[in-house]
Amino acid sequence: MKLFFAFIRKEFWHVLRDTRSLIILLGLPVMMMLLFGFALSNEVKNSNIGILDLSHDESTIQLANRFDQSRYFSVIKKLTRESEIGEAFRKNELRMVAIFPPNFQDNLSHNKQTQIRFIGDATDPNTSNIMINYASAIIRDYQNEILGEQKLLYRIELESSMLYNPKLSSAFNFVPGVMTLILMLLGAMMTSVSIVKEKEKGTMEILLVSPMRPIMVVITKAIPYLLLCFVDVLLILLLAYTVLDMPMRGNIALLLAESILFIFTTLSLGLLISNLVNTQQVAMFISLVGLLMPALIFSGFMFPLENMPLPMQIISNLIPTKWFYSIVSTIMVKGLGIEYIWKQTLILVGMTIFYLTIALKKFKIRLE
Known part of the structure; x- marks a missing residue:
């Protein structure tokens, strides 16, 4: 056991001395959260609009002022003709x-x-449609x-409400999505690259002939990335709560446990x-x-799967990000428990076992 922890400590020092890897591991989550939070938000705010007022009466002036006072629009131009x-x-x-x-x-x-x-500029049809709905x-x-x-002879009143996200904040969508993408990329990429780097340098054979079993050597190389990815999860949740004002409605312990499961899935994929x-x-x-x-397209984060x-x-059912994104959204946004995500959890467990099994069968004790 001392030898096992010695290998883990050695791998930690390798990671900590690699400045580029640390920037990717710890800087990428912060950068993506800030970008999606403030630059890539899909909310429509302060959009520049024009008013063509052919009446110039009290009602049209009031309506123009309402548009300008809304947080969705900025009236920057008064047109005189069509x-x-x-x-x-x-x-x-x-x-x-x-x-x-x-x-x-x-x-x-x-x-x-x-x-x-x-009249909307439909070069971006989604934004144009949202703006017209706001107007x-x-x-x-x-x-x-x-x-x-006033009483009308017939009157139909419509009432609508938005569950879980009444203010239609984009953070409720992209925080689970960013977490999913970061863990998928970093877990698989960093693990696969770190092991292949040993192959290229010719040091993998030296590690494999050590007193510890070869498969344990490979596992010790993945453990530091497991802990660093977990730090990324904590960092994302901290930024979401403090910077983006996103409430944590579900069980935090359950969310962290599911995140660890997904990290295992990505690390297994990296080993494969x-x-x-x-x-x-x-x-x-x-x-x-x-x-x-595939992680971006089939997760449901950017594009509706239906x-x-x-x-x-x-x-999409074969892509792990689909299931983890559903889990995170269910816990963080809806505030639901394990009884609503047990199916997705079992699928991730099955995928992890599958990736590990294939990786172990493909593992070569002697390098060519």
């Missing part, structure tokens, strides 16, 4: 234009109806204030990769390119 809209979009000055027709207030008062047109909500609020206590390749470049390529795209064709949905 021909100016295309030029404003071509110069990327505006993301949306609201058009108030002539005699807006008169039509609203006497005819009980009028029309407002929204429509502002108009509905104004309309309800005008109606007041290390046994299939002989150079650091190939190991890095497989870890970054071969794992990053929108994919059936064959793609079937393939």
